[in-house]
Amino acid sequence: MGNIRVPCSPTDRLGLQLKHLPPKTWTTIGMFLLGSRGEERKGRRENNAIAVLDMATATFDDIYPLGSKYWGTASIDTSIDDGGIVMRDWPIYSIYQPDSMRTFSHRGRNYILTANEGDGVERAPPNATASTDELKGAELTERSLLSPKLKSQRLRSALNSTSQLGCAVFSSLDGLDPQNPDKYASLHLFGGRGFSVWNADDVSLVWDSEDEVERMVAKYYPSIFNSDYDEDVIDSTPAALFDHRSCKKGPETESLAIGEVGGKTVFFVGNERSSTILVYSLADEDIITPVFQSISFSGRLDLTWRQAYQDRVVGDIDPEDMRFVSARDSPTNTPLLLVAGTVSGTVSVYEVMDSDDIISASPSMAVSWFVMTVSAATFLAITNVVY
Known part of the structure; x- marks a missing residue:
């Protein structure tokens, strides 16, 4: 089992609070990831570990410290x-202490994608x-x-x-x-201030974003770098609490979605504090190396929180959860990304475009495109809200 963080009493070693509940209720608690052989992977953020649950016997077979x-x-x-x-x-x-986790397959191998928020x-x-x-x-x-x-x-x-x-x-x-x-x-x-890819079989680290999440926010949305939101600054712009989370967990990368666009596997990575969403793609090769494609903030940085909320252009503040809808399942025949903003109380639907155009934008822009690319190659972008 290795060394597991235990920020709780020794009598509740994993802090899972599952032992008094029937197995049929377990799927409503925490986060489970379907695996092979009738197993599920369960992430426990405070413990910095992933547990393996045998669905047939309703027992935890193993726990992997991260x-x-x-x-x-x-x-x-x-x-x-x-x-x-x-x-x-x-x-x-x-x-690492991941919040959201997703699984995906790539060239015949299974992987776990984690958003390493920390807590x-x-x-x-x-x-x-x-x-x-x-x-x-x-x-x-x-x-x-x-x-x-x-x-x-x-x-x-x-x-x-x-x-x-x-x-x-x-x-x-x-x-x-x-x-x-x-x-x-x-x-x-x-927290890991980014996201990671792990081997689903033994939960060994395959790839990590290192400092790229903070660097991309710093490059394209510097005014909300490691920012925060609070009702005390409702009459200020989002830049009022710039840098306020740097002492703690930085961007607090917390939400994930995975989809396929233009034949490519695409990761969508949401940051709680700056409320930005990054897009990465995977090349069709054995080595797992996600490539940065774009970053977006869908709100208005030139308005106060109050004005933006009243004008319905506040964006998705604290994008707690995201879901990808394929073009096949989309009512518009275009891939969609659904984003739930916890603090803003919003659910937004975005179109996901595969574009050859390089679009230059500054953080203050309020147009359909909110994205950047680091190269002149084809890149993926999130366009404005559909609904």
Whole structure:
């Protein structure tokens, strides 16, 4: 079973809350992925693991810990006080903690696609002491929680500065020194700030987006990079809380859809905080290498939240779920993407186009196309709302 995060009591080891429920109700809880041999894969975000459920016996056969992602070879923005978008590499890790998961087949092999949102745990039970598995970077030095094994002086110094890692939120359960279990030999953030592809048979990592999700938002929609939304800023534009989530989980990639457009397998990847949707395609080759095609934000960045909502151009804020409709099943004979915005309370229907045109747009544009491409090749794009 490996090492599973347990941000809950030892008596409820996986925090699944399934043991008192009949098996027929299990499919309404959490997220299940159909697999081969009558199995399902169930993701448990806080535990950073995927469990295998045998449908015939209603028992969990195995649990696969997902491990961690290293940021020493990629870059990340970890501060709200650094003056803007500042992507830096750090000798730290993050735990994937996927929210949405989807399965797909490619050239005879089965894969799992995960949106690695991340999530800390905060509990305040009645008549009990509140608890959390979160620690700010500054706390690690203030409370002398660093192990001698953590040797990077650059990292130690950065924890004392809120413009670097001082406000970053780390896991208190991961990276503990086995010989000195009250101190940390390595530091782990929450969430992978992107999406990953895993082998469905053994849940081994096949491909990861590394820092590309943050970089694409920074390039095409910089005013809402790692942004947030709050009723206190309803009379401000979406840029009011620019960079506010960098200390925590960044873009919080949370939703996924998979479809086929023009003979290509296409991934749609939704980010909670900036409410952007990225489009990737897969080449028809053995190596899994998703290629960025476009990114869209369907709201109006030049209006306040209130104005945009009243004018019905707020977009899909917090795209919690997405569904792909093939051209064959579409009433318009064009592939569609259905997007549910949790905060905006919206359901939108988008046409998905396969276009040879390179369309230049700035984040402030309010036209049918909201997309970019990084090359002059054929690319896929999401057009304006159909309904």
